[in-house]
Amino acid sequence: MKTLILASLASLIVTAIAAPAHSQATDAAPGERLFQQRCGACHQLATTRNGVGPHLQGVIGRSAGSIEGFKYSPALKGAGVTWTPETLETFLTSPGAMVRGTRMTQRFNNAEERRAIIEFLGSH
Ligand code: HEC
Secondary structure, eight states: HHHHHHHHHHHHHHHHHHHHHGGGGGGOHHHHHHHHEEEEEEEOOOOOOSSOOOOTTTTTTTTTTOOOTOOOOOOHHHHHOOOHHHHHEEEEEEEEHHHHTOSSOOOOOOOHHHHHHHHHHHHH
16 A cells, blocks of 8 residues: 555656656747746845846856855855856855855756756846
8 A cells, every 4th residue: 555655646746846857949049947946945046036046147258256245155155256157067066065154055066957057147
C-alpha cells in the first residue's frame, strides 16, 4: 500500500517536472523560467524590491554591491567588480571562488542554464 502511494506520488512529480520541459521548445525566453526557478526565491528582476538577495534589475553594467538599502557582505561590497556577462559567468559558476566570503553560496554547474539566465538578465 505504502509502495503504491509512493509510486503514484513519484509519477505525479515526474509529470509535473516533465510538463514545463515539454513546453520549453515554444518558450521564447527559457532564461526567464530558469531565472524564476534558480534565482527567483532570492532575487527580484521585475521590481526593485530586495529580498534575501538584492534586486537584479539592470545588473549588467552595475558595480557589485551597489544597491542602496541592501545589506551586502563586506566581501561583495568591496569586490571591485562590474557585472558583465563574463563576470556573471564566473560568479555563478562559483560565487565563493570569485568573491571569497560572499553570502551567496549557490553554485550553478550547468553551463547552458547559466548562459540562458545571463542572456535573460541582459534583456532587463
Ligand atoms: C538562496 C538565495 C540566493 C539564490 C537562489 C541566488 N542568489 Fe544571488 N545573491 C544572494 C545573496 C544573499 C546575495 C548578496 C551576497 C553578498 O552580499 O555577499 C546575492 C548576490 C547576487 C549578485 C550580486 C548583486 C550585486 O548587487 O552586486 C548577483 C549578480 C546574483 N546574486 C545573481 C544571482 C543569480 C543570477 C542567481 C540564479 C542563477 C542567484 N543569484 C541565486 C542570494 C541568492
